[in-house]
Amino acid sequence: MAKALQHSPTLLLQPPPPPSSSTSQASFPLKPLPHFPSPVSSLLFSPSSHLPFITTKANVPGCTYTPASAACSCDDSDDDWDDTGSDDRFHNCQLIRDCDELIDDFMVEENEHQHEHKHALANWRRLLVLNKKWNSIRHFFFTRCQDRARNEDDPWTKDRLLWLANNLKQIDDDVQRHNDLIQIMKDKPSEISEIVSTFREDLTREFFVHLHTLVESYNDNPEVQNNFVRLWNTCLAAVEEYDAATQSIEALDDAQGNLKNMITSRGDASSQNIEILDVRCRCFGPELVARWLRSCYDMEEVGRIHAIILKCFRESATYVDNNLICSYLRLGNLTRARRVFDKMSRRDIVTWTAIIDGYLNYNLDDEALNLFRESIKHGVQANSNMLVCVMNLCGKRLDLELGKQIHAHILKSNWRNLIVDSAAVHFYARCGEMSSAFRTFDRMAERDVVCWTTMITACSQQRLGHESLLMFSQMLGDGFFPNEYTVCAALKACGENKELKFGTQLHGAIVKKICKSDVFVGTSLIDMYAKCGEVVNSKEVFDRMRVRNTATWTSIISGYARKGYGEEALSLFRLMKRKKVHVNKKTIASVTMACGSVKSLLSGKEVHAQIIKSVIHDNVYLGTSLVWFYCKCKEYSHAFKVLQHMPSRDVVLWTAIISGCAKLGLESEALQFLQEMMEEGVVPNAYTYSSLLKACANLEAPMQGRLIHSYASKTPALSNVFVNSALIYMYAKCGYVADALQVFDNMPERNLVSWKAMILGYARNGHCQEALKLMYRMQAEGFEVDDYILATVYTACGGGCEDIDWDIESSSRYWLSSESSAK
Known part of the structure; x- marks a missing residue:
């Protein structure tokens, strides 16, 4: 294309005469128009082509065709004409007369220029643009041509009419396409460059001729004419800029074609190839090297390009080094990226942001934080990208204080935009500061589906299901369309809050393809139905899924296990193993729960053996499920052994063994475990206190019960309705009714x-x-x-x-x- 433009002559079009100063402001002269090759010029039919383009016949009521000498005759044999019919017949007769006049004009024009075919076609384009009636008759015009040809006895005239219709149809299609493109440019004047990039093939010589004709047609309206002149100049400048950029890209492509020869050559030969390339296209430099680096997906190629850079660039180029760092990080070599970073003589904000983000992606949060502090010492002024990166770092470290300081700097320095505000919302949500997250979200000047999804997901994860669903509804009300991540978060909230009706409506939207569906959405649907107790619906969704992953199988197994259908859950687990689907820790915990629900000791021991074989027996999550299972099967000794072999024990694990002992009648052991738990520095939760108080009640040990009451009163657990109920039961069982009544009267809520x-x-x-x-x-x-x-x-x-x-x-x-x- 670029070569064609270099040799194309300039079209000598004169701009329309400027309007007088008395009627308009200053007019804008047209830029000279290059000869743009037309991609549709070959589609114009020659005079010998007889390809029909319309096969239907439009019958006009009340009118019959007569020879060309007479325009039309109206059949007025119907004596019962009403006013409406008269108007319609008059309109149709007028339509036929207008078409016949235009056909005759085109035929005369064609006869006068029968030896200058292109000139005739150009005049026809002008006639179509300048004719005021054309838009109202264009749909009927081509049918009228066929009707006249059908009733024409002279073969030569019939042939000319068909040829006229075919050619005019092609020209009219071009004119309408040009008008549509002009309208797009008028609607989005600030996006002319993007429009030119998208529709470059349509911006031909014929398009600018059409635009020039439009300019001439508004000589009586200087304001509209000036607008078209502005559009002409702007569009032509954008086309020239686009073609110049395309020519540069083609040169870069030629240079890139020699990349393989250079990076596979030895040092001297490589330098020689670069010198030859530089002489040929004058393109070798930081821009070309950076482009090579961005297109590399092999560490060896990046290493060779790095060697060429060291050989040929006398001084370090920050732009090239930044691309080297990004390439190494993209290919997973943090060490080489850091080596380039350390050797850079000049570093800019892009350098620091790239290396910090690299460390952050490799979960080296402390090193990333040290680099950020070092950038501050070097006087680097953070931009929006750096601030987003640091906010993500604070969110991963749950560093609330530093994150608040960064957010304060963002507000003070007016760095707020959609991406920065979304990062701040995500940071507060990740740290559990939902009030600050809501405050930041409410103050956002603009929002997109990503920030809405961040808030909906955060509410769902923080067990604020009602707020999550409320925000989902508000997002829909604001006209945002949910993506699959939004739908998954909303379904999770439905499951946690037992909002079956809301979840069913979401399922309907997914079935109707209003919301996008994938394996994650299907898994969320299964989990939602299972948590709402609708295991049958959950299994129906599972059966209809063509693609299932580990989470899908785990969701359906845990749903059956929670409902008490242990045999069905175990059957699904066996099927999962036969299909060789990967099993994770949550799957094993769900299967252990299923074994406990049906007290299948043998199956549970098999699962335990798989855990030991997989070398994940020290996982506290699995250890808790095993302790619960063995206590459920009244195998205290096995539960105790699992507890002893756990390298770290959290409050959930201790609560599992304490509640298990209380249910097995081993109240003294339960109280002993409390002492060991507190010696390890683990603070009991509400469930722990409830189990311990029941153990005290069964032992009728009011002194230990009062001691536990004293511990609980110093924690938020005392406001828990189940802890208070256990206190009432313990005091009443031990005969201390007055203490039980005092606890009852002081309860904030009762069940x-x-x-x-x-x-x-x-x-x-x-x-x-x-x-x-x-x-x-x-x-x-x-x-x-x-x-x-x-x-x-x-x-x-x-x-x-x-x-x-x-x-x-x-x-x-x-x-x-x-x-x-x-x-």
Whole structure:
């Protein structure tokens, strides 16, 4: 293309006369137009071509064709003409007359220039552009030509009519395409360069001739004419710039074609080839070397190009060295990238950002942080890319203080943009600072689907399922279309919050292909249905998936295990093994749960043997599942051995062994484990305290219970409803009803378990009247008194409560009267 432009003559088009100063502002002269080759010029038909382009016939009511000498005749034989029919017939007759006049004009024009075919076609283009009626008759014009040809007796005239129609159809298609392209440029004037790059093949000589004709057609409207002149000049400049860039790229491509010879040559031969290349195209330099480096996907090639750089560049070029660092990092050689970095005499912000991001990608967070501090010492002013990189570093290290300082610098230095703000939101969400994440998100000037997905995912991971689904709905309301990551986060929130209806609606959108579906979305659907208790739906999604990964199999197995269908879960695990799907730690933990749910000791031991064989027996997550399994199967000795062999033990593992001992009647061992746990510096959680208090209740050991109560009161666990219920049960079981009532009255919230514990505590300690009052109060507050409570209270009170009326209204009235009398 570039060579063709070098030898193309310049088209001598005169610009339209400028409008007078009295009617317009300054007009803009047209730039001279090069001869652009037309990719569609070969499509124009020659006079001998008779290819039909329309096969349908348009019949016009009320009009019949007569010879060319008469335009048309209207059939007025219908005596019942109404006004509407008259208007339609008049319009159709007028349409035929306009078409016939235009056909005659074209035929005369063609006869006058029958020896100058190209000149005739050029005049036709002008006629189509300048004719004011053409747009309204163009769809009927070509059918009219065929109708006249069909009724024409003279073969020569018939042939000319068909030829006219075919050629005009081609010209009209070009004109409409040019108009569409002009409209695109007018709609997006700031994106002319991108439009030229996309539609360069359509920007031919004919296009600029068409644009020139449009300029001439608005001599009576100087403002519109000036707008078209501006468009002409801008478009022509963009085309020339694009072609110049293309010519440079072609030269670079020629240079790159010799890259293999240079990098495979020895040092002297390589230098000679470079010198020859430099003389030939004058392109060898940092730009070309950087392009070579970006196109390399082999470490050996990068090494050879590096050797050529050392041989031929007398001074270090920062631009080249930056590309060397990025190439080494891209190919996984951090050592060589650091070596280039250390030898650089001049480093810019791109250098520091590249090396810090490289260390960050290799999870060398401390080294990345040291490099960032070193860049500050060297006086490097961070830009937006560096700040995003450092915010990601703070998020990985969970360094909240440093991240806040960086964010403060961003706000103070006005570095805020979409990417930087999204990085700040991600940082706060990763550190668990959801209030700061929401505040940053709300202050964003603009948002995209990525930042919405970041917030929705963060809420889902922080167990803020309601907020996650609320933001998902708000994102849809703002017109953003969710991607697969957004859908996965929303489905996770649905599963955690048991929002089956919302999840089912999302499933419907996926089935209708409104949302993109892949293996991750399918896995999230399985997990959502399983957590909502709909294992049948979960299995249906699983069966319909063509592609499944380890997470897919694990989700369906854990869903069956949670529901208590251990045999089905084990059957799926065996099928997974037969299909040779990789098994991860979560899969093994789910299978262990399934074995425990059906108390299949043999299957569980097989899984344990696989864990030992895979050398992952020291994993605390798997160790916890094994302790739970053995306690479930009443194999305390095996559970104790697993605990002893764990190199590190967290609160979940300790809680598993303590709760297991409490359920097996080994309360003393449970309390002993508490002492060992606290000696290792592990702080109990709410579940640990609940299990320990039940052990104290079974031992009827109020002193140990009070001690545990004292420990719990110093932690947030005391506000947990299950811990308080366990305290009530422990105190009541040990006969300390007053302490149990104090705990009950101080509870921030109560559930059915806490009501039941307090009522049964009263009854079993002989306080029948207080038990009955509390039953009335429980019912008045909306809790149902079940048969177990009634039977226990009846039994404890000696069956003297037969006349109790359990109507809600009467029980509420009784409780209120009791309260007023007590006051």
